[in-house]
Amino acid sequence: EWSKDDGTTWVNSTNTYNFTGLTANTTYQIRVRAKDAAGNESTPALSVSEKTNVAGEPATLTLVTQPAANSVLQRGKGSTTKTFTFGGAYSGNSSPDSIQWRLETEAGALVPGFDWTAIAGATISGGNWSGAVTIPQDSTRSGYVVKLRSQLESVTLASATSNQFTVGILIEVGGQSNAEQQFNGTIVGSQAGGKCAYWNGTVWNRTTAMPFASAASVMSELLSLPVGYACTAASATSARQHAPAHTSTDGAVPEGQFWPRITTLIEKFGGDLEGSIWYQGESDTSTPLQQYKDAVAARIAGIKAATGRTGAGEFSFGITIIGKHVGRNDAVIQNLRAAQAEIAAETPGAFLAADAVYYAMADSVHILSTDVAEICFAEGRSMAVARGASTYSGRGPAPTQATLFGSTVFIQYSLEGSSALTAADNLSGWEWYNGTVWADATDAVASGTEVEFTAPGATQVRYLYGANPDTTNLVRGNVKSDARVANNLAAQPLRVAMTVTTQAVPILSSPTANATGQTTATGSVQTTVASGTLYWLVNSNATATAAEVKAAASQVVTSVGLQNVSITGLTAGTQYYVHYLHSATGDSAVVRSAQFSTTAAAVATLTLGPLVNNTATVHASVSSITVHVLVGATVVTKAGVSTNSAGVLTVSDAAFTAGTAYRAVIVFADGSEGLGKVVAT
Numbered sequence: 001e002w003s004k005d006d007g008t009t010w011v012n013s014t015n016t017y018n019f020t021g022l023t024a025n026t027t028y029q030i031r032v033r034a035k036d037a038a039g040n041e042s043t044p045a046l047s048v049s050e051k052t053n054v055a056g057e058p059a060t061l062t063l064v065t066q067p068a069a070n071s072v073l074q075r076g077k078g079s080t081t082k083t084f085t086f087g088g089a090y091s092g093n094s095s096p097d098s099i100q101w102r103l104e105t106e107a108g109a110l111v112p113g114f115d116w117t118a119i120a121g122a123t124i125s126g127g128n129w130s131g132a133v134t135i136p137q138d139s140t141r142s143g144y145v146v147k148l149r150s151q152l153e154s155v156t157l158a159s160a161t162s163n164q165f166t167v168g169i170l171i172e173v174g175g176q177s178n179a180e181q182q183f184n185g186t187i188v189g190s191q192a193g194g195k196c197a198y199w200n201g202t203v204w205n206r207t208t209a210m211p212f213a214s215a216a217s218v219m220s221e222l223l224s225l226p227v228g229y230a231c232t233a234a235s236a237t238s239a240r241q242h243a244p245a246h247t248s249t250d251g252a253v254p255e256g257q258f259w260p261r262i263t264t265l266i267e268k269f270g271g272d273l274e275g276s277i278w279y280q281g282e283s284d285t286s287t288p289l290q291q292y293k294d295a296v297a298a299r300i301a302g303i304k305a306a307t308g309r310t311g312a313g314e315f316s317f318g319i320t321i322i323g324k325h326v327g328r329n330d331a332v333i334q335n336l337r338a339a340q341a342e343i344a345a346e347t348p349g350a351f352l353a354a355d356a357v358y359y360a361m362a363d364s365v366h367i368l369s370t371d372v373a374e375i376c377f378a379e380g381r382s383m384a385v386a387r388g389a390s391t392y393s394g395r396g397p398a399p400t401q402a403t404l405f406g407s408t409v410f411i412q413y414s415l416e417g418s419s420a421l422t423a424a425d426n427l428s429g430w431e432w433y434n435g436t437v438w439a440d441a442t443d444a445v446a447s448g449t450e451v452e453f454t455a456p457g458a459t460q461v462r463y464l465y466g467a468n469p470d471t472t473n474l475v476r477g478n479v480k481s482d483a484r485v486a487n488n489l490a491a492q493p494l495r496v497a498m499t500v501t502t503q504a505v506p507i508l509s510s511p512t513a514n515a516t517g518q519t520t521a522t523g524s525v526q527t528t529v530a531s532g533t534l535y536w537l538v539n540s541n542a543t544a545t546a547a548e549v550k551a552a553a554s555q556v557v558t559s560v561g562l563q564n565v566s567i568t569g570l571t572a573g574t575q576y577y578v579h580y581l582h583s584a585t586g587d588s589a590v591v592r593s594a595q596f597s598t599t600a601a602a603v604a605t606l607t608l609g610p611l612v613n614n615t616a617t618v619h620a621s622v623s624s625i626t627v628h629v630l631v632g633a634t635v636v637t638k639a640g641v642s643t644n645s646a647g648v649l650t651v652s653d654a655a656f657t658a659g660t661a662y663r664a665v666i667v668f669a670d671g672s673e674g675l676g677k678v679v680a681t
Contacts, residue, residue: 003031007044018155059092061099061129061150061158067165070197070204072228074170074272075137077307077314082137082167086148087130088160095124096150096157101133106143106164106195111136116149138166139224141194166195168226169387170273171219172265173212174242174299175280178320178367179233182212182279185372194220199230199268211372215277218380222389228269232261238287239280239295246298248291256295259302266306275387276303277379279320289339296343300350316386317350318379319343351386402500405586407456409500432500433460458500506532506582513538513593518572518600523565523593525580530560532584538567542592544579549590557582573600 001010002017010033022028028050034042065087067073073082086101099122103114114136122131129150138144146162173179183198196216197204216227234241241256266273278296300317309315321340344352362368367375401412409432430441432455441453441461455461506529513523523536537544537552557563563582570576575597582588 001033001035001041003033003044004028007031018153059090059094059096059150059157061090061148061160062088063148063160063162064088065130066146066162068204069163069165070206071163071165071199072170072195072197072204072226073135073165073167074228074269074274075167075225077272077309078311080137081134083132083134085130085132086146086162087128089127090124090129090150090158091127092150092157094152094157096152098122099124099129099131099148099150101131102147103135104145104147105140106145108145109142111144116147135167138168138195138226141166141168141220141224141226143195143226166197166226168195168228169219169223169275170228170230170269171216171383172230172232172262172273172276172303173279174232174262174276175278175320176233176237177235179231179277179279180235181367181369181372182215182376183210183231183233185211185369193217195226196220197226197228199228199265201230204228211376213376214373215376215380215383218377219384219387219389222381222384223387230265230269232258232265233279234258234261237280239292239299242280243295243298244302246294248294249288250291253295253298259299262299262303263306266303272307272309273303274309274314275316275318275383276300277318277320277383279375279379289335292336293339293343297347300347304349312348315349316383317347318383318386319350319352320375320379321352349386351382402458402461402498404455404458404500404502405584406505407454408452408586409455409458409461411451411461411498413451431462432458433462435459438462455500459502461498461500503584503586504528505586506584506588508580508582508588508591511578511580511591511593513567513576513578513596515570515596515598518598519568519570521567521570521576521578521596521598523567523578523580525563525565525582525591526561527557527563527582527588528560529582529584530558532557532582534563534565535581535583536565536567537579538570538576539579540574540576542577542595544577544590544592546581546587546590549579549581550583550587557584570598572598574598 002013003010004019019028030050031044033044063086065085067084073084075082098118100116100118102116103111105111119131119133123129133146135144135146143164143166145164147159148162149159150157173182194217195206196213197206198208198210198213198216199205200208212229212231216229219225220227232242237258238256240253242258242262243253243256244259245255246253262276278299296319303317304310304315307315319340321337341352344350403410403412411430430444430451430453431438432441432453433439434455434457439455441455444451444453506527509526511523511525513521515521521538525534525536527534533554534557535549535552535554537549553565553567555563555565565578567578575595577595578593579590580592581590
């Protein structure tokens with residue numbers, strides 16, 4: 001029983017009780033006593049003094065430290081979650097025993113597994129509270145709201161609701177005016193969905209329509225994550241102006257004036273971001289390329305250090321190669337593009353943004369405004385693949401080697417996540433250089449993991465460039481506006497020409513063939529190429545076509561010079577030729593050995609000598625034979641026996657009878673057999 005009036009009135013109760021109907025700002029003395037079934041009562045417990053809250057002044061919990069409205073929080077390094085510390089002011093006459101949180105979508109639905117839970121380690125001190133929670137990445141791209149409440153003995157004292165935000169990846173875009181144009185361009189790609197947002201230096205904005213929203217949409221869809229993005233580019237600047245202090249060919253280079261833009265952004269992003277896209281050449285194209293490369297490499301290293309993402313796969317840096325200016329000799333820019341390609345190849349975590357190289361320039365350094373949105377699609381696909389998307393993004397297949405055999409050039413490639421090429425893919429746009437002029441490849445075809453076309457005397461090849469780089473518009477890749485549609489390019493951008501390795505078609509010489517028995521033979525031929533496959537055909541014809549030879553036996557070639565082959569399954573006493581062909585992408589001519597004949601079936605003459613103690617001697621006309629002799633119903637076998645120097649072998653353990661003929665089977669050394677008989681005399 002309990003009493004709230006100092007023992008004047010007692011009320012029956014259970015072991016716990018919630019008081020209601022009290023008066024605000026009033027002190028109550030609470031007493032408790034026990035009573036058994038017989039009505040016996042205990043001595044009342046000591047009173048507890050409690051004062052109710054002041055009327056109109058309930059407990060309050062406010063949010064001061066929380067995600068900015070519409071913001072994207074960067075997921076943790078090597079993690080799919082983000083830990084965030086919420087905090088603010090707290091007031092009330094009663095101290096709560098817990099501060100709890102709940103995670104909901106922006107639509108108000110509970111995020112499974114994140115219903116009301118006490119925040120471990122939450123504190124209230126000096127009128128302030130704080131507590132850290134771990135939030136999952138927003139793989140449904142529904143947006144988040146965090147609900148908070150303070151409780152005392154399961155009674156809610158105060159509550160609060162956070163801004164809407166999400167958890168995904170953050171991307172920065174740096175460089176010159178071409179990068180700025182992706183954010184400020186007049187040609188709009190799309191508005192990014194999936195809770196993607198743009199940080200403009202002051203607020204997060206989900207609805208701003210700009211070309212780079214296309215990149216964010218592609219990344220978001222392929223990664224199933226929201227993407228936050230920002231721009232640090234500055235028009236008419238050099239790479240050094242965007243780099244931290246570093247060393248180059250001209251000595252120590254001080255920190256660039258625009259380097260603080262990225263460090264400030266990283267700080268605003270909570271000290272972390274997951275990727276950067278760099279779109280910049282040099283306004284002054286006379287800048288030594290090594291100095292340009294050193295500055296970009298320093299920027300990559302500086303961002304990794306600032307974010308702590310120094311491990312393999314933790315950070316991706318996309319390089320968009322500056323485009324082609326139609327109608328202008330761009331030899332200097334061509335060298336710059338080569339340097340950009342080298343940076344992507346040499347720097348861990350860096351890659352070339354797919355397709356972007358194909359786009360023409362409006363002037364000496366600026367891309368056509370109508371192409372900006374498509375550039376962004378290309379950048380987004382490539383960044384998504386770099387950050388783990390399994391969907392093909394147009395980055396592959398990537399050329400790895402070009403080899404000329406005769407008049408045909410063969411270009412090997414790696415798939416890099418793409419599908420193998422087929423005849424249905426776009427194979428136009430290849431060019432080859434013979435040392436004087438560039439020419440279009442008019443018969444390019446896909447074969448296995450190669451592209452091949454006729455290019456007599458080719459020393460270089462390139463892809464999607466234009467027959468005349470000074471006057472011809474570039475061939476565009478099959479860039480799609482839908483991120484889910486594969487970009488069926490024949491190969492990754494090859495804006496910088498690839499050197500062709502010239503290799504002669506294999507030449508075969510000195511073909512031989514020799515019988516080694518009734519059904520076997522050996523052969524050999526000399527070749528000039530240490531790779532590919534050697535084919536040979538054995539028949540009785542003096543001629544054979546390449547197709548016939550390539551359908552016969554084969555073996556791998558790993559060295560130049562003599563190639564030996566082993567031949568079985570022949571017929572005794574038959575004349576043959578061996579036809580050879582060596583294929584190492586290009587096919588040699590078919591060469592033929594001289595005619596040879598297999599050994600005829602041998603006839604053995606066996607004479608059984610006199611019997612002595614059931615042992616007889618046999619005179620044979622051949623050696624190294626096995627003899628099976630039928631004696632009555634029993635076969636007596638002497639396997640692997642040989643005649644002696646006098647041509648005599650011994651067959652024993654047979655109950656021979658003088659004057660009787662016995663049937664015998666003789667097995668020769670090459671496995672052939674002959675029938676004969678022995679006579680006991």
